[in-house]
Amino acid sequence: xxxxxxxxxxxxxxxxxxxxxxxxxxxxxxxxxxxxxxxxxxxxxxxxxxxxxxxxxxxxxxxxxxxxxxxxxxxxxxxxxxxxxxxxxxxxxxxxxxxxxxxxxxxxxxxxxxxxxxxxxxxxxxxxxxxxxxxxxxxxxxxxxxxxxxxxxxxxxxxxxxxxxxxxxxxxxxxxxxxxxxxxxxxxxxxxxxxxxxxxxxxxxxxxxxxxxxxxxxxxxxxxxxxxxx
Numbered sequence: 729x730x731x732x733x734x735x736x737x738x739x740x741x742x743x744x745x746x747x748x749x750x751x752x753x754x755x756x757x758x759x760x761x762x763x764x765x766x767x768x769x770x771x772x773x774x775x776x777x778x779x780x781x782x783x784x785x786x787x788x789x790x791x792x793x794x795x796x797x798x799x800x801x802x803x804x805x806x807x808x809x810x811x812x813x814x815x816x817x818x819x820x821x822x823x824x825x826x827x828x829x830x831x832x833x834x835x836x837x838x839x840x841x842x843x844x845x846x847x848x849x850x851x852x853x854x855x856x857x858x859x860x861x862x863x864x865x866x867x868x869x870x871x872x873x874x875x876x877x878x879x880x881x882x883x884x885x886x887x888x889x890x891x892x893x894x895x896x897x898x899x900x901x902x903x904x905x906x907x908x909x910x911x912x913x914x915x916x917x918x919x920x921x922x923x924x925x926x927x928x929x930x931x932x933x934x935x936x937x938x939x940x941x942x943x944x945x946x947x948x949x950x951x952x953x954x955x956x957x958x
Contacts (some may be wrong), residue, residue, distance in 0.1 A: 739761035741760070741763060742757070742758055743757045744757075744878065745773075745874075748873060750917060752913060753877060753910055755776050764792070766795045766797075769793055785807070785808060786807060786808035787802065788867050789811045793811055795851075796847040799850040799853070803850050808857050810858050810866040811854055818839050823838040880909060885908060
């Protein structure tokens, strides 16, 4: 694997998907380290839509997925793509001595690259979505969902190293880690849900003896319906 800011060597990549509400892992797929992030994405999304019947409004992805085909295919499925971005610069020392520099760019630092794709318009739409208020909120959620999920896997479930050789064996390791993480998260959610239900059921049965702000009645459970989503 040769990536900026990443160690060089032989690695596997875990392409993971989580839901935006509870951060449960809905898919994990292993590839070799030299496979670009964007290559398996649409096939993995299609599998989840067909298997679980998901109907997502949008997806939050990092810059590695910001390609014209992904933007085009997501918009074709009426799914809003919210993606990160990167700035690409040419080598200034090489461009500076190029005889075609004046025809390529008028930039003072001699750094500019323009690449157009037949679906470039879809990338521009995706970029507009990212810059919208809704898009900014969705993208900010990545730090609380998928990035946190990977951090937990690395810290507590051995995701820093492949314990076996071969993609199929590493896929098994990733699936086991995802299952363990989901079990813990579901257990915590169920505990909190039962705790708050028990608390408010008991609280609702207590007759307030002294008026509070002129009220002397039981607590309306409808006021706390939102807590059922915890």
